[in-house]
Amino acid sequence: MSLWLAVAATGCAVEPPSQPDGWDSAVALQSARDLDARPGVVEVDLTARVGDVEIVPGKKTPTWTYNGGLPGPLIRASVGDRVIVHFRNELSEPTTVHWHGVRLPAEMDGAPGHSQPETPPGGGFTYDFVVPDAGLYWYHPHVNSAVQEGNGLYGPLLVEDPDEPAELGDELVLVLSDISLRDDGSLEDPDAGGNLGTLFGREGDLLLVNGRVNPVIGARAGLRQRWRIVNAAKSRYYQLLITDHRFTRIGGDGGFLEHPVEEDRILLTPGERADVVVTPRGAPGSTLSVRWVPYDRGYGATFARPEVEAFRLRLADEPVVHDEPLPEVARTIEALDTTAARHVDLQLTREEDSDDVVMGINGVPSWKAEPLMAAVGETAVWTVENTMAFDHPFHLHGFFFQVLGADGQPVRPLAWKDTVNVPVDGSARFAVRYDNRPGMWMFHCHILDHAEAGMMGMLHVVR
């Protein structure tokens, strides 16, 4: 009998059960150091530079990093905090930092040529914004993004709400990605696979969880864990499952859902986030495999990549047989009123070009596109139609939206999202309200090879 059971049986006051010692050390993230002692202000240094990272044991990979790590440091803030990031570019090419999902002013969005100039090699930029919404966000470059992000430039930004229920589960931030290396450990050529690579979207051969290949996380049978997950891969869809287990999804891109949903697998397109609770079960001392399983995102997707283990849970010898119920995490989300909404109709298209793969929106690649116009305070319904034989994860900068079903009604449970999948031969529809943040905002496919091939556009929100 475990100590916990023995004490519980006697009715004495007890320590809550804990995860095994060192349970999360295999996926520990470096944290950004807060340089400002004031409450309500998080001030960090962030430098993009090439650094040697050991991805495959015994091999050094010169990786593109923020602050030398893969992924970049975890930036932690609370709702309403001011976040100041002193960014330095020590790469050999220009870059910017985009804060995916954060409702910040357009000037801080990292969209080159629209909201800020590119930051040249040796240059810097100070990002300074308030984080108004709880949730897991992430940061990555918005210049030459398929290459820069694919080479390792991404990191998590966690905005916590001190008022959320306690004891949802011991928390892990999991940054999922992938990468391809040559035999000597160096990074694969970013143009590998040529036009076919661009058309499909390049996936790395190695799955990474917080920069590690197949790490082992400690767990205790019966003791809940809360996983805050972001898919930071440039093309790969993540579909995760554990045999005989279910996940309770409590949140998505922009914080909690209207109410939790039970799922037998977690699907994340590039850019999406999930907040899930899982209770591992199994024999003490055994191992559970968290598997990546193929998701059909277009021709070849399900046979090009066989199922593979993403990470493992090792169950401690002492289980917890006393299940604590999940605290209530319901959230009131008002459905947007779309009765007078402006309608925006987009088609994701492939363009005729004899030499290169060129993609576009409404038949125009990004470099020829005129911005869509919108007004502050306006509500719009976007319908994004897919004319290609590949899924596209569609991301709108700066604003959350509510996904609508074919009947025009919001999908339940209601959720605030910034990235939504547009399936092959299908469409996605969402409602968005442009709150008072005028400026130029980008939207694009988050398969970054597609975005760089032209599947990107701009939304100009004016007062």
Ligand SMILES: [Cu+2]
């Ligand atoms: Cu795409």
